[in-house]
Amino acid sequence: MSRIDDLFARKNPVFIGFTVAGDPGIEASFGVATTMIDAGVDLLEIAVPYSDPVADGPVIERAHVRALRAGTTPDDVFGLVRRVRGYAPALPLVLFTYYNIVYRRGADRFFAEAAAAGADGVLIVDLPVEESGEVAPYAARHGIDRIALIAPTTSPERQHAILREASGFVYLISLEGVTGERDRLPPNLTGLVGAVREKTDLPLAVGFGISRPEHVAAVAAAGANGVIVGSALVRLIEEHAGDETGMHEALVTAIVTLRRGLVPQSRT
Amino acid sequence: MKAGRYGVYGGQYVPETLMSALIELEETYARVREDPEFSRRLDWYLHEYAGRETPLTYCENLSRDLGCRVYLKREDLLHGGAHKLNNTLGQALMAKFMGKRRLIAETGAGQHGVATAIAGAALDLPVEVYMGEVDTRRQALNVFRMELLGARVVPVASGTRTLKDAINAAMRDWVANLRETHYLLGSCVGPHPFPRIVRDFQSVIGEEARRQVLEREGRLPDTVVACVGGGSNAIGIFYPFVNDDVALVGVEAGGEGLESGRHGASLCGGSVGVFQGALSYLLQDDDGQALETHSIAAGLDHPSVGPEHAMLKDSGRVRYEAVTDAEALAAFRRLSRTEGIIPALESAHAVAYALRAAGDLDRDDILVVNLSGRGDKDVADVASLHGGVA
Numbered sequence: 164m165s166r167i168d169d170l171f172a173r174k175n176p177v178f179i180g181f182t183v184a185g186d187p188g189i190e191a192s193f194g195v196a197t198t199m200i201d202a203g204v205d206l207l208e209i210a211v212p213y214s215d216p217v218a219d220g221p222v223i224e225r226a227h228v229r230a231l232r233a234g235t236t237p238d239d240v241f242g243l244v245r246r247v248r249g250y251a252p253a254l255p256l257v258l259f260t261y262y263n264i265v266y267r268r269g270a271d272r273f274f275a276e277a278a279a280a281g282a283d284g285v286l287i288v289d290l291p292v293e294e295s296g297e298v299a300p301y302a303a304r305h306g307i308d309r310i311a312l313i314a315p316t317t318s319p320e321r322q323h324a325i326l327r328e329a330s331g332f333v334y335l336i337s338l339e340g341v342t343g344e345r346d347r348l349p350p351n352l353t354g355l356v357g358a359v360r361e362k363t364d365l366p367l368a369v370g371f372g373i374s375r376p377e378h379v380a381a382v383a384a385a386g387a388n389g390v391i392v393g394s395a396l397v398r399l400i401e402e403h404a405g406d407e408t409g410m411h412e413a414l415v416t417a418i419v420t421l422r423r424g425l426v427p428q429s430r431t
Numbered sequence: 432m433k434a435g436r437y438g439v440y441g442g443q444y445v446p447e448t449l450m451s452a453l454i455e456l457e458e459t460y461a462r463v464r465e466d467p468e469f470s471r472r473l474d475w476y477l478h479e480y481a482g483r484e485t486p487l488t489y490c491e492n493l494s495r496d497l498g499c500r501v502y503l504k505r506e507d508l509l510h511g512g513a514h515k516l517n518n519t520l521g522q523a524l525m526a527k528f529m530g531k532r533r534l535i536a537e538t539g540a541g542q543h544g545v546a547t548a549i550a551g552a553a554l555d556l557p558v559e560v561y562m563g564e565v566d567t568r569r570q571a572l573n574v575f576r577m578e579l580l581g582a583r584v585v586p587v588a589s590g591t592r593t594l595k596d597a598i599n600a601a602m603r604d605w606v607a608n609l610r611e612t613h614y615l616l617g618s619c620v621g622p623h624p625f626p627r628i629v630r631d632f633q634s635v636i637g638e639e640a641r642r643q644v645l646e647r648e649g650r651l652p653d654t655v656v657a658c659v660g661g662g663s664n665a666i667g668i669f670y671p672f673v674n675d676d677v678a679l680v681g682v683e684a685g686g687e688g689l690e691s692g693r694h695g696a697s698l699c700g701g702s703v704g705v706f707q708g709a710l711s712y713l714l715q716d717d718d719g720q721a722l723e724t725h726s727i728a729a730g731l732d733h734p735s736v737g738p739e740h741a742m743l744k745d746s747g748r749v750r751y752e753a754v755t756d757a758e759a760l761a762a763f764r765r766l767s768r769t770e771g772i773i774p775a776l777e778s779a780h781a782v783a784y785a786l787r788a789a790g791d792l793d794r795d796d797i798l799v800v801n802l803s804g805r806g807d808k809d810v811a812d813v814a815s816l817h818g819g820v821a
Binding site (some may be wrong): 213214215216217218220221224225228231236237262263264266267268288289290291293294312313314316317318321325336339340341 | 442443444445446447448450451452454589590595596599602603606607608609610704705706707708710713715717718719720721
């Protein structure tokens with residue numbers, strides 16, 4: 164059983180944290196990852212920094228910029244994954260990347276290196292199902308789950324097409340827009356989770372805009388199997404630039420607080 | 432060929448959140464192309480409002496000097512001063528037919544932003560234009576023009592704070608406001624169906640030029656030249672000639688020279704990659720990060736190029752050359768003096784290539800240069816480069 168399958172079989176719902184590799188620096192990034200894991204992240208998404216992250220809002224875009232300024236390369240990202248894998252042997256790790264990084268390296272090599280480093284899944288944010296045939300054989304060859312995205316605007320027909328290709332878990336985008344914290348989540352979340360739930364047995368995790376314990380609780384109540392928090396954590400790295408101790412404390416506090424929104428559910 | 436592909440290039444490399452909008456756009460575009468009411472209204476705007484057709488001007492002085500027959504396709508005389516309005520009127524009208532209530536656009540030098548502001552004013556649609564913060568300072572006059580035309584200009588402070596970041600910001604806005612907003616992309620770049628839509632709306636340039644040169648000369652030209660940034664004016668004039676026995680030359684921004692690394696020539700000096708929704712040629716590093724670009728012409732200062740150009744390069748149907756800042760400046764001055772026409776610095780790249788290539792042409796050879804825009808916008812910059820001495 165894969166680490167992702169095992170996690171969702173054991174725990175429901177799960178708490179997924181997001182960090183940009185190399186933010187605020189290559190070495191410091193390892194500390195961020197371990198702090199997040201120690202604070203209670205069940206699955207870690209590690210983003211590969213990219214020059215033009217169009218799906219991301221300003222907070223995460225600035226993290227990409229910081230990581231690139233620190234000189235972070237895909238080699239460094241795989242190095243980070245390898246170290247995190249050593250630190251947390253059972254914790255599922257998902258690489259979050261824009262497609263040109265994969266294309267430039269060659270999909271076969273990218274997935275091979277991801278697997279060798281200890282990643283369990285890869286989410287290519289700008290590779291919709293129409294184009295994903297380009298990487299499918301390589302993900303399969305190297306035993307990597309391809310995490311698929313479904314948006315509120317995805318038609319039922321496309322949901323079916325996406326779910327046929329998906330493995331690991333499904334990333335449901337909660338709202339129409341880019342990543343970033345919002346005051347409130349859209350009211351139709353339960354409808355979205357329910358509509359996708361009818362079409363798949365894969366675990367469903369909800370992300371985009373989640374920044375408060377009540378958001379986490381709402382996602383869990385909507386029937387999702389996981390909640391993904393990105394910008395609300397990434398922002399703390401920016402706010403505590405130059406104060407590593409303060410940054411780690413803030414990350415721990417945020418994760419512990421947000422996790423309180425998670426009430427264990429029986430997996431249905 | 433797969434829909435939305437030009438050879439292997441093009442495609443739809445966008446986040447899932449944008450797919451429904453692209454699908455809607457594709458469906459609407461297929462519908463309006465068949466709608467006689469759409470064609471009738473677009474024709475009206477192009478002819479009665481924008482001033483089409485534009486002249487094909489025979490350049491007597493330049494032809495004498497260069498020893499061949501030089502024509503300019505005068506997109507500089509289109510309302511707004513550049514070819515950009517062909518596309519913005521087409522897409523703004525399409526947005527109306529789609530029931531959209533708001534236009535957004537990106538702009539580099541400001542020409543596409545101005546053209547979108549004009550189309551929005553004419554068609555009564557509010558316009559917001561994303562513009563890199565650096566560009567808002569470099570092109571303050573165009574910011575004022577857009578505001579005068581009723582558009583709101585949003586400075587973009589992320590990334591390199593130039594055109595590519597303005598596109599990123601516009602895409603982010605679009606993702607968040609799909610239902611009411613049309614993203615009026617200004618060049619033949621981005622995900623399908625944008626490269627196709629922009630090419631179709633710009634093809635009026637080549638259709639007219641082809642007819643005009645046949646009327647005038649009784650035959651097709653030997654060579655057609657156009658500058659290439661994203662590539663919309665070039666694809667517009669090339670496309671109707673693609674199946675003819677006519678040499679087509681696209682001229683990229685050589686900046687300080689290809690070997691300097693400071694240029695905007697993605698076809699001459701780049702490699703294949705995925706950028707802003709399409710597979711095409713791209714200026715990138717070994718890891719796939721987009722590189723900073725440079726050109727004296729802000730409209731050519733972009734790390735990628737439309738996917739159809741990538742295909743035309745590989746097939747050899749179009750030859751792509753690079754012209755340096757210095758050559759473009761020399762052409763800017765020369766056309767101004769010899770013909771009394773001040774070209775946009777972008778278009779001056781095409782003129783510069785014509786000056787360079789003329790030595791290889793015969794007296795009867797016909798050369799058509801797409802003069803994609805007028806140079807008034809660049810006069811202040813060029814004056815400062817020369818210490819105010821023309």
